Amino acid sequence: MTMGLLAGDGGGGGLGYNTSCGKTSGLVWNLTSSYADQSNEASMMSATVIMFLLAALFFNLNLFSGLSDTSAILDPKVRVVLSKALSLFLPVMSYLFSEAKNAGGLACGGAAAPELPLRARLILTWMLLVELLRNKVEEIRMQRGDDGWHRGTVERAGRVVWLGSLVFFNLRGAGRKSVLGILWLLCVAKLVQRVTFTLVGKNSLAYGKNARLIISYMHHVPHHQPLQQQHGDDADHGDELLQRCRYAVMGEDKLVNKPTPAGYSVTSDITTAPTTTTVGKIWRLAEDDPFLASVDQDGRLRRLCLSFALFKLLRRSFEHLPPMSEAETRDCRSLIFFEGGLYCSSKRSNRSNGQGEDEKAVAAAEELFQVMKDETIFLSEYYHSVVPVALASPFFLLANYLLLPAMVLLLCLVIVVLCGNGDVPFAFHSLRSDNYSVSFGVLRMARCLLTRVLSSPSVFFSTIDLSITLLLFLVLVYEQVWEFVVFLFSNWFLVSMLHGYAAKPRWRRSATFNWAIRRMLWVRSKMSHPDITMRQFSALRSCRLSRQLRMVPAVSLTLPTIPVPKEVKHSIAEYLLLSATSLQEEDDCDPTATRRGLLSNGQLAVAEYAELRRACKSESIAEVILAWHIATCLFEEKFPSPHASPSRDMVVATTLSRYCAYLVAFHPELLPENEESTERVFEIMEEDLRRTVGFWRYHLPAAVAPLLGSGYEQIMRLEERPNLAQALEMAEMSALQRGAILERALEKEAKCAAGVEGMWKVLADLWVQLMVYVAPSGGEEHVMGHAKVLPEGGEFVTVLWALATHTGMRRAAPVAVGSMEHV
Known part of the structure; x- marks a missing residue:
C-alpha cells in the first residue's frame, strides 16, 4: 500500500x-x-x-x-x-x-x-x-x-x-x-x-632479477681493510668508508653485458659508471653539492640510500640464493661499525650542538637502528605491498x-x-x-x-x-x-629522485627538481614515521587469556607495544660494536674460522658469579630466557625503582626481559632452536605456575587477581634448597623454579658489595647478550619466520637479524640428535 x-x-x-x-x-x-x-x-x-x-x-x-x-x-x-x-x-x-x-x-x-x-x-x-x-x-x-x-x-x-x-x-x-x-x-x-x-x-634486472645481479655486482666491488688498521686507532677518519662505499643504490642493471652460467657479466668499470648510483657517490655528493647538503643536514637522505643498498644485499636470504661471502660481510661490518663507517662516524660527527659523548653515542645508536628499520620496511614493501611503490x-x-x-x-x-x-x-x-x-x-x-x-x-x-x-x-x-x-611520498620514490640527481648532472641545474625535492621533504616531515617497537609480555603479570590463546595470531595484538627505548638501542649497539671488533680479531687470527664474535647466552655477563653462571648452561635457550625472565620480574617486585623514572640498566633489563618472553610465547619460530621444544618449555612453565598460585588466581584477569603481590610468596617458596648450585644444576626443574632460585641468588648478591644497582647492571648486560644471541639465524625455517612477520610490521629481533646477517655474526650449528651415538 x-x-x-x-x-x-x-x-x-x-x-x-x-x-x-x-x-x-x-x-x-x-x-x-x-x-x-x-x-x-x-x-x-x-x-x-x-x-x-x-x-x-x-x-x-x-x-x-x-x-x-x-x-x-x-x-x-x-x-x-x-x-x-x-x-x-x-x-x-x-x-x-x-x-x-x-x-x-x-x-x-x-x-x-x-x-x-x-x-x-x-x-x-x-x-x-x-x-x-x-x-x-x-x-x-x-x-x-x-x-x-x-x-x-x-x-x-x-x-x-x-x-x-x-x-x-x-x-x-x-x-x-x-x-x-x-x-x-x-x-x-x-x-x-x-x-x-x-x-x-x-x-627486470632492476627488480625481480636484481638479487642475482647484485651477487655478480658484488664480485667486482673492491674490498678494503678497516681504516684503523691503515692509519692508526686514534685518527679521525670521519665518514671516509661511507664515501668510498661501492654498494649499488640504483642503476646497476645498466652495467650488465650478458647473462652467464654463473650469473651476469658485469662491466668491470663499476666505480666510474655514470649511470650507476652508489652509496659513496651519494655521500660525497651530499658533502660537495650545496643543494643536497642543505636538504640533508641531518644525513637522513644518505642513510636512506644506505638502507636501500643493504636491502638489496639482504634479498638473497629470502630468495634462496647464496649468502654473503666472508669478504662481503667483513666489508659490511667495517662499513657499519668501524672507523669511517656509519656508527663511529655518527658518534664523532653528530650534528647536534652541546651534546656530550653519551648523548652522541645514543644518537648514533638511534641512527644505526633507523637504517636497519628502513631496510626492513623496504623488504616488507617489496614482498607485500598493495601499491606499486617498488617501481617508483x-x-x-x-x-x-x-x-x-x-x-x-x-x-x-x-x-x-x-x-x-x-x-x-x-x-x-x-x-x-x-x-x-x-x-x-x-x-x-x-x-x-x-x-x-x-x-x-x-x-x-x-x-x-x-x-x-x-x-x-x-x-x-x-x-x-x-x-x-x-x-x-614513499621512500622508494625519494631514493629514485636522489638516484636521478646523482646520475644526471642536468637535474642538478633544474629549479623544478629542487622545488619538488624540497616540497616532498616538507610533506614527509608532516607525515608519521613508524619507530621500532616491541611487544611486552610478562609471565607473571600479563593477561592469562593472552597466554592460554597465544597460538591465535590476533591475541598478540592485545599485548602492550612500546617504542624500543633509546637505552636499549644504545646498549645493544655498543655490544654489537664489541662483537664486531672480536669478529675482526678472529678473522685476523684465522680467516677460515667460524665467525661467532661475542655471542653468548648470558654467561659473559655473569662470569664473576658462579651461582648465576650455572643458570645459563642449559641446552635450551627458551629455558634460559624464561628462567631469567621470572627472576627479573621477581627482582623488580622486590626492588622497585625508588625514583619516578627507573635507571638506565633497569629499563634495559625489564624491557628486553618482557620482549624475549614474548618471543618465546608468541614467536618461537624466531628463536634459534626447535619450535616444538620451545613450546614445550613454555607449557611446562605455565603448568608449574598454575599449580603454584592456584586455579582462580591464575585464570582470573590480572586486574582482579594479580599474580605478584599475594602470589609472590608462593612462588618464592619454590626455593627451599640451601645449596643453590646444586638446585640450579637439576635438569628436571622448570623455568619457574629456576627463576625463583635465581631471584634468591640475585637478592643475595644485591645485599653484598654489588648492591641493587650493580645487579641491575648485571641483568641489563645479560639481557643484551641474550637478545643479540637469538638474533643471527641462518636456517631456512628461521628466515621464513622473519619473512612471515615482515608484513605485520616486523619484529625488533628481525632488525637485529638483518644486522647480524650483514656483519657475519653466526652461531655454531646445533648438533643433530643422535649424531654422537655411532661415534
Whole structure:
C-alpha cells in the first residue's frame, strides 16, 4: 500500500515533496518493487546487508590506513579476511542479481522486461565497484620463482569477463550500458595494470632479477681493510668508508653485458659508471653539492640510500640464493661499525650542538637502528605491498599516473560511442536521459529521499541503497588518491629522485627538481614515521587469556607495544660494536674460522658469579630466557625503582626481559632452536605456575587477581634448597623454579658489595647478550619466520637479524640428535 501511494504521487504535494522530488517516486518504487514478492524479500535484504557490511569495512580500512612509511602494506590478517569475503562475493551477488532480474520480470506481469530492473542494475554496479576495490587486497608479487600470481590473474580475468557479459548482454539502454561499461573498462584497466606490474617486475634486472645481479655486482666491488688498521686507532677518519662505499643504490642493471652460467657479466668499470648510483657517490655528493647538503643536514637522505643498498644485499636470504661471502660481510661490518663507517662516524660527527659523548653515542645508536628499520620496511614493501611503490621513479609516475589515465579516458569515450551504435550525439545525450542520477543529480535525489526516510519504509531502503553506492564510490576515489600519495611520498620514490640527481648532472641545474625535492621533504616531515617497537609480555603479570590463546595470531595484538627505548638501542649497539671488533680479531687470527664474535647466552655477563653462571648452561635457550625472565620480574617486585623514572640498566633489563618472553610465547619460530621444544618449555612453565598460585588466581584477569603481590610468596617458596648450585644444576626443574632460585641468588648478591644497582647492571648486560644471541639465524625455517612477520610490521629481533646477517655474526650449528651415538 505504501509503495502504491508513493508510485501514484505525481506532483508530490500529498507526500510533502516539492515538484522536482516527485520524480524520485518512480525511482523508489522501481528500486523496492522486488520486495512486493515476499519470496524474494530475504534475497533483496541479503544483498543490502552484505553490501553495507562490505562497504563499511572498505571505508574504515581506507580511512584509518594512515599516511606513513608502511601504509603501502595491508595487514595480512585483514587481507585474509577480505580475501575470503571477496572470494564468496561474486557467486553470492551473481545469484542475488539473478533473483533481482527475475523479480523485475514478475513485477511486470510475468512478461520479459525490456530493460534490466533497477534493483538488478544497482547490484551489478556494486559488483563492478567491489571488483575495482580488489586492488586494496592483492599484493604485487615481482619476485622470481613465485608463479602463484598466474592463478590469481586467471581468476580475476574470469571475474572481469563474467561482469562484462552481465553488462553488455543484459542492458538495453545506451546510456545505462555506457555508464556500467565505463566501470567495466576500469576493471579491465586495473587488471592489465596489475599484470603489467608483475611481468615487468619479474623480468627486470632492476627488480625481480636484481638479487642475482647484485651477487655478480658484488664480485667486482673492491674490498678494503678497516681504516684503523691503515692509519692508526686514534685518527679521525670521519665518514671516509661511507664515501668510498661501492654498494649499488640504483642503476646497476645498466652495467650488465650478458647473462652467464654463473650469473651476469658485469662491466668491470663499476666505480666510474655514470649511470650507476652508489652509496659513496651519494655521500660525497651530499658533502660537495650545496643543494643536497642543505636538504640533508641531518644525513637522513644518505642513510636512506644506505638502507636501500643493504636491502638489496639482504634479498638473497629470502630468495634462496647464496649468502654473503666472508669478504662481503667483513666489508659490511667495517662499513657499519668501524672507523669511517656509519656508527663511529655518527658518534664523532653528530650534528647536534652541546651534546656530550653519551648523548652522541645514543644518537648514533638511534641512527644505526633507523637504517636497519628502513631496510626492513623496504623488504616488507617489496614482498607485500598493495601499491606499486617498488617501481617508483619519475618515468613510472608519468606513465602510470598521467599517460595511463589519459588512455583510459580515451577508451571510455570509445565505449560511450560504441554503446550508441556510432551515433555520437545520441550516445552522449543518452548518458543523461537514460540515467536518473545523472539527469536529476545525486545531491538533489538524496535531499528528496532524506525528507521521507523516517516515514516511508520504501524510501528508507532506497536511502540505504543509495548510501551504499555513494560510499563505495567515495572509497574508490579515496583509494586512488591514497595510492598516489603513498607512491609520491614513499621512500622508494625519494631514493629514485636522489638516484636521478646523482646520475644526471642536468637535474642538478633544474629549479623544478629542487622545488619538488624540497616540497616532498616538507610533506614527509608532516607525515608519521613508524619507530621500532616491541611487544611486552610478562609471565607473571600479563593477561592469562593472552597466554592460554597465544597460538591465535590476533591475541598478540592485545599485548602492550612500546617504542624500543633509546637505552636499549644504545646498549645493544655498543655490544654489537664489541662483537664486531672480536669478529675482526678472529678473522685476523684465522680467516677460515667460524665467525661467532661475542655471542653468548648470558654467561659473559655473569662470569664473576658462579651461582648465576650455572643458570645459563642449559641446552635450551627458551629455558634460559624464561628462567631469567621470572627472576627479573621477581627482582623488580622486590626492588622497585625508588625514583619516578627507573635507571638506565633497569629499563634495559625489564624491557628486553618482557620482549624475549614474548618471543618465546608468541614467536618461537624466531628463536634459534626447535619450535616444538620451545613450546614445550613454555607449557611446562605455565603448568608449574598454575599449580603454584592456584586455579582462580591464575585464570582470573590480572586486574582482579594479580599474580605478584599475594602470589609472590608462593612462588618464592619454590626455593627451599640451601645449596643453590646444586638446585640450579637439576635438569628436571622448570623455568619457574629456576627463576625463583635465581631471584634468591640475585637478592643475595644485591645485599653484598654489588648492591641493587650493580645487579641491575648485571641483568641489563645479560639481557643484551641474550637478545643479540637469538638474533643471527641462518636456517631456512628461521628466515621464513622473519619473512612471515615482515608484513605485520616486523619484529625488533628481525632488525637485529638483518644486522647480524650483514656483519657475519653466526652461531655454531646445533648438533643433530643422535649424531654422537655411532661415534
